[in-house]
Amino acid sequence: MKHIAISVLGAAAAIGLMASAASADTLSDVKAKGFVQCGVNTGLAGFSAPNDKGEWTGIDVDFCRAVAAAVFGDGTKVKFTGLSAKDRFTALQSGEIDILSRNTTWTINRDTALGLNFAGVTYYDGQGFMINSKKLPGVNSALQLSGAAICVQSGTTTELNLADYFKANKMEYNPVVFEKFEEANAAYDAGRCDAYTTDQSGLYAVRLQMSSPNDHVVLPEIISKEPLGPSVRQGDDKWLDIVKWTYFALLNAEEAGVTQANVDEMKNSDNPDIKRLLGSEAETKIGTDLGVSNDWVVNIVKATGNYGEIFERNVGQGSPLKIARGINALWTKGGLQYGMPIR
Amino acid sequence: MAQEVYHEAEPAKASLLYDPKVRGIAFQVILIALLVLGIWWIVDNTIVNLRRSNISTGFGFLRGRSGFDISDRMIDYGSDSSYGRALVVGILNTAVVAISGIITATIVGFLVGVGRLSNNWLIRKLAMVYVEVFRNIPPLLVILFWYQGVLALLPNVRDSFALPFGSFLNNRGFYFPRFVWGDGSWLILAGLLAGILLSWYVARRAYARQMATGQRFPVFWTSLALIVGMPLLGYFLGGLPVSMDFPQKGTFNLTGGTNVKPEFLSLFLALSFYTASFIAEIVRAGIVGVPKGQTEAYSALGLRSGQGLRLVVIPQAMRIIIPPLTSQYLNLTKNSSLAVAIGYPDLYAIGGTILNQTGQAIEVVVIFGIVYLGISIFTSVLMNWFNTKMALKER
Numbered sequence: 220m221k222h223i224a225i226s227v228l229g230a231a232a233a234i235g236l237m238a239s240a241a242s243a244d245t246l247s248d249v250k251a252k253g254f255v256q257c258g259v260n261t262g263l264a265g266f267s268a269p270n271d272k273g274e275w276t277g278i279d280v281d282f283c284r285a286v287a288a289a290v291f292g293d294g295t296k297v298k299f300t301g302l303s304a305k306d307r308f309t310a311l312q313s314g315e316i317d318i319l320s321r322n323t324t325w326t327i328n329r330d331t332a333l334g335l336n337f338a339g340v341t342y343y344d345g346q347g348f349m350i351n352s353k354k355l356p357g358v359n360s361a362l363q364l365s366g367a368a369i370c371v372q373s374g375t376t377t378e379l380n381l382a383d384y385f386k387a388n389k390m391e392y393n394p395v396v397f398e399k400f401e402e403a404n405a406a407y408d409a410g411r412c413d414a415y416t417t418d419q420s421g422l423y424a425v426r427l428q429m430s431s432p433n434d435h436v437v438l439p440e441i442i443s444k445e446p447l448g449p450s451v452r453q454g455d456d457k458w459l460d461i462v463k464w465t466y467f468a469l470l471n472a473e474e475a476g477v478t479q480a481n482v483d484e485m486k487n488s489d490n491p492d493i494k495r496l497l498g499s500e501a502e503t504k505i506g507t508d509l510g511v512s513n514d515w516v517v518n519i520v521k522a523t524g525n526y527g528e529i530f531e532r533n534v535g536q537g538s539p540l541k542i543a544r545g546i547n548a549l550w551t552k553g554g555l556q557y558g559m560p561i562r
Numbered sequence: 563m564a565q566e567v568y569h570e571a572e573p574a575k576a577s578l579l580y581d582p583k584v585r586g587i588a589f590q591v592i593l594i595a596l597l598v599l600g601i602w603w604i605v606d607n608t609i610v611n612l613r614r615s616n617i618s619t620g621f622g623f624l625r626g627r628s629g630f631d632i633s634d635r636m637i638d639y640g641s642d643s644s645y646g647r648a649l650v651v652g653i654l655n656t657a658v659v660a661i662s663g664i665i666t667a668t669i670v671g672f673l674v675g676v677g678r679l680s681n682n683w684l685i686r687k688l689a690m691v692y693v694e695v696f697r698n699i700p701p702l703l704v705i706l707f708w709y710q711g712v713l714a715l716l717p718n719v720r721d722s723f724a725l726p727f728g729s730f731l732n733n734r735g736f737y738f739p740r741f742v743w744g745d746g747s748w749l750i751l752a753g754l755l756a757g758i759l760l761s762w763y764v765a766r767r768a769y770a771r772q773m774a775t776g777q778r779f780p781v782f783w784t785s786l787a788l789i790v791g792m793p794l795l796g797y798f799l800g801g802l803p804v805s806m807d808f809p810q811k812g813t814f815n816l817t818g819g820t821n822v823k824p825e826f827l828s829l830f831l832a833l834s835f836y837t838a839s840f841i842a843e844i845v846r847a848g849i850v851g852v853p854k855g856q857t858e859a860y861s862a863l864g865l866r867s868g869q870g871l872r873l874v875v876i877p878q879a880m881r882i883i884i885p886p887l888t889s890q891y892l893n894l895t896k897n898s899s900l901a902v903a904i905g906y907p908d909l910y911a912i913g914g915t916i917l918n919q920t921g922q923a924i925e926v927v928v929i930f931g932i933v934y935l936g937i938s939i940f941t942s943v944l945m946n947w948f949n950t951k952m953a954l955k956e957r
Contacts (some may be wrong), residue, residue: 234805298821305918312615312923333921334617338590353812354718367814373911374918379629382641394631395825397905406905409714410733411813411824453616472656 233374242515245317246290246452246457246510252528253460258316261301262401264424265534265542266322267344275299281523282449282466289465289515294522303399305374308333310450318462318506320449323416324376325555330518331503336459339466342448342534343546343555345441347419349426353434355413361440365390370403370412372396377417380443404428414438416446422522423540434559457510464509468516470475470558471496472525474549482517495559526556606798608924623920624649630915632907633824652912653933659829659896659908660937666834667894668887671841676871678846689842696839701897704836708828709904716824719815721819728808730816735823737809737816746800751794754789759786825906829898838892844886880952888945892938899934911931 237431239504249255259267267277280299287297300316305337312334322344323329325337344377348361348369358364361384371378385392397403397413407415408429422437429435449466451459472478475493477485486499494500498513506513523529527549534542548554578584611621618791624646631641636654639647650806678687714733715722722732729738761784768779809819852875860870899910910930917926 230824244573305914308918308921309923312617328919329921331616332618334612334615334678335697364814366812366817373915379641379919382629382631386641392631393633395633395905396911396915398902398911402903402905406714409710410718411714454614544664553597 228438249412338462340446342419369415469526652909663833667837670838674842675845705832713824744803746803749800753792757789757792766817848883
């Protein structure tokens with residue numbers, strides 16, 4: 220009897236401890252444990268995938284490094300958790316991770332009912348289709364896909380857009396739904412489906428993983444808006460601010476021409492905008508007001524480079540994907556990336 | 563005398579603290595109170611935390627539009643249907659794979675189990691190899707073996723294997739012709755029902771006659787003629803109402819006919835063959851568990867070994883077989899949730915999608931628990947009823 224009573228109490232206490240782990244002050248928690256826990260994709264080239272040395276690389280990964288650099292002044296103080304599309308929100312809600320940076324589309328439902336807050340859009344994407352042109356030589360538009368079997372990952376906006384697109388165009392299709400990205404890729408490569416659908420950036424990445432990449436073509440139609448960005452738990456404005464302004468700092472650094480190579484030299488610049496950005500203005504309080512050190516932008520740029528550098532290194536010309544900047548260019552160059560002023 | 567001594571030793575006059583009965587009840591009350599308190603605390607803590615993180619709660623989301631499609635479905639469903647209906651589709655898919663799996667596993671299991679006791683060396687050893695191979699591999703591996711190792715290697719749609727009766731086999735599954743029931747088809751069904759009823763009547767009469775006069779009647783052939791003949795009669799009377807819809811090559815897939823998808827096939831085959839290996843051992847144990855005297859007794863009565871097995875050994879073996887068989891049926895049903903690895907839309911896969919689209923983790927997990935518990939309890943009740951029916955009736 221006594222033993223049972225003690226174990227019941229023990230179990231209750233253990234659950235109580237777990238519940239209190241997801242407290243509302245993420246910044247203090249992160250500082251106390253000494254690293255940022257970041258939820259990323261298990262393997263999407265260009266966004267988050269381990270390289271041949273076993274290090275995580277990609278836009279989403281670099282963004283987490285930038286946040287770690289802002290908080291600790293050291294971009295390596297970050298740990299990554301690979302998550303499937305299905306597990307990602309639960310992981311964030313339960314406090315298992317501090318930031319979700321996993322090519323996640325910003326939607327109103329996720330922002331409200333799921334208890335998340337999106338901090339910005341690190342990549343403007345749209346959903347597309349890929350087919351095997353060897354097996355389907357006549358197909359050059361998504362509108363010809365009526366009756367096709369389509370591989371898709373479950374629990375994504377992709378799955379919903381797919382249903383809407385085929386319904387709107389009065390076409391039939393046969394969804395083959397997988398929980399894991401890798402399973403969907405393998406099934407498409409094995410010929411289980413006629414077409415594969417995900418965000419266009421993802422299609423280019425998946426194409427490289429196919430047994431014969433040159434046989435696969437990405438169809439021209441973009442059927443949805445997919446603004447991908449990092450998110451945090453609701454109810455912690457301070458942490459949201461840090462994540463949000465890390466993103467804006469990356470954009471402002473690019474706009475001001477501050478790069479990984481010239482950041483130390485730029486600290487001595489006479490330009491008041493750059494001085495303010497890099498915290499070399501006298502008596503500045505910008506960084507400390509945010510809850511980090513005043514040279515936070517210098518730390519970020521040293522760790523990862525500015526937004527443009529992150530983009531080119533991971534998905535742009537410096538990567539196998541070779542995706543053009545397009546709408547992800549800065550607003551000054553006709554794109555949508557617009558960093559709010561740091562002043 | 564003795565009674566008086568006993569009365570004096572009665573502890574009721576002493577402190578209640580030392581009364582084992584009172585003490586037992588007190589401890590149980592304390593335990594239940596702690597348990598209720600613990601559960602209440604967990605529930606309250608969950609609700610407070612969910613509210614604090616602005617996550618909506620409750621089961622109202624089940625009425626919302628699902629927005630996603632499901633390929634395998636027993637009932638009408640589209641992206642405009644509700645989440646609740648999507649869950650029903652998933653529950654039905656789980657039920658289909660569980661029931662068909664249980665039937666096949668039982669048949670294969672009985673055959674292999676009897677085979678292990680065969681006098682034929684080859685059959686005995688083959689059955690043994692089968693059992694040892696399948697029961698020593700994790701079920702997930704067996705599923706992936708069928709999905710990626712067998713079905714994915716079939717040719718693509720354009721080079722489908724053509725099978726008899728207009729059926730095709732390719733890496734999109736198994737396609738076979740479908741009956742299209744026209745007006746007057748009810749006559750066929752009526753014929754079938756009439757055939758079954760008449761056969762039952764004939765069998766009863768034949769049994770009664772054999773008991774009375776000892777004369778035998780060819781019940782099997784008469785029943786077969788009735789069960790096949792009556793629907794045929796209905797078919798002709800109804801003016802040949804049935805036509806066939808054959809699978810044909812469309813732009814991408816074969817269209818028309820019925821398509822059994824590779825996801826279902828691999829899950830069904832894997833679960834059936836995996837569970838069959840356990841059932842085979844249970845059957846073997848059941849048969850071996852019948853005392854040898856019974857075998858000798860039926861031989862002494864002049865029954866052939868087939869008859870003896872059917873009339874004497876198996877009925878007794880069933881009493882040993884049924885209880886562990888129930889556990890295997892429950893295992894098979896629960897293992898069907900491994901479908902998620904190959905994209906078969908069972909309850910677990912669809913529930914997972916709903917969980918992710920709505921973020922209602924706790925609610926969906928509660929539904930999982932209730933449904934699997936419900937299916938399992940239903941199976942148990944059914945099997946317990948069957949067990950009582952098969953139990954030794956002493957006359």
